[in-house]
Amino acid sequence: MSGEIQQSLEDKSRILYLAIMQLRYLLCLILLFTGCASRSINNNVARDRIVRMPQIILEKEDVEVLKVTRIGGSEAIAETRLKTAFRIEKAKGEWVVREVRIGHGQWEKIDNLAAALESVKIDETKQMLEQIAEAIRKYQGTTGSLPVFRDYITLTDQLSPKYLTPLIRLDSWRHPLWAERLSSGDIVVQSAGPDRRLGTKDDVLRTISK
Numbered sequence: 357m358s359g360e361i362q363q364s365l366e367d368k369s370r371i372l373y374l375a376i377m378q379l380r381y382l383l384c385l386i387l388l389f390t391g392c393a394s395r396s397i398n399n400n401v402a403r404d405r406i407v408r409m410p411q412i413i414l415e416k417e418d419v420e421v422l423k424v425t426r427i428g429g430s431e432a433i434a435e436t437r438l439k440t441a442f443r444i445e446k447a448k449g450e451w452v453v454r455e456v457r458i459g460h461g462q463w464e465k466i467d468n469l470a471a472a473l474e475s476v477k478i479d480e481t482k483q484m485l486e487q488i489a490e491a492i493r494k495y496q497g498t499t500g501s502l503p504v505f506r507d508y509i510t511l512t513d514q515l516s517p518k519y520l521t522p523l524i525r526l527d528s529w530r531h532p533l534w535a536e537r538l539s540s541g542d543i544v545v546q547s548a549g550p551d552r553r554l555g556t557k558d559d560v561l562r563t564i565s566k
Contacts, residue, residue: 403419421434478549488545508534534554
């Protein structure tokens with residue numbers, strides 16, 4: 357009888373169920389040391405720092421640190437496995453992930469998370485373009501003119517490392533940036549934006565006037 361009830365609910369396409377699973381991914385977390393730069397970091401220290409992050413509600417049992425790699429005197433990357441739950445709904449005959457919960461945190465809608473992530477990437481890309489614009493201005497201040505170039509690569513070859521450090525070649529979506537010298541003499545530095553296609557309304561660009 358219970359099997360028939362379950363099948364009936366599925367036919368109405370409104371079943372929500374909780375899928376608890378272990379999600380392994382790279383937690384690109386910069387672990388900053390407050391003490392001596394030579395202070396050691398291990399899996400336990402990394403886990404303590406992660407569970408204390410104010411943005412995410414995690415308990416120690418929610419986090420397994422697989423590997424910690426030092427990338428500098430005061431930075432490290434922790435590769436982790438986190439306890440994650442997904443709320444899945446059957447819609448139009450197909451199971452669709454609607455919400456996600458990390459550790460003991462709140463349920464978050466997948467669409468909202470995706471939109472928030474895109475917003476962060478747009479802001480990050482704008483900051484990148486501002487850094488490039490500043491480097492171009494420094495170049496102009498030193499040489500008395502804007503750089504002459506064929507494309508973005510040849511532009512940044514002239515800017516880095518003296519005026520642009522670190523070298524920036526990709527936007528936040530890991531796609532190449534683009535640059536053009538306009539007939540007016542102005543320089544446009546541009547990202548294709550979230551849709552990864554140049555010339556659409558979501559492009560992110562910065563114009564440096566002559």
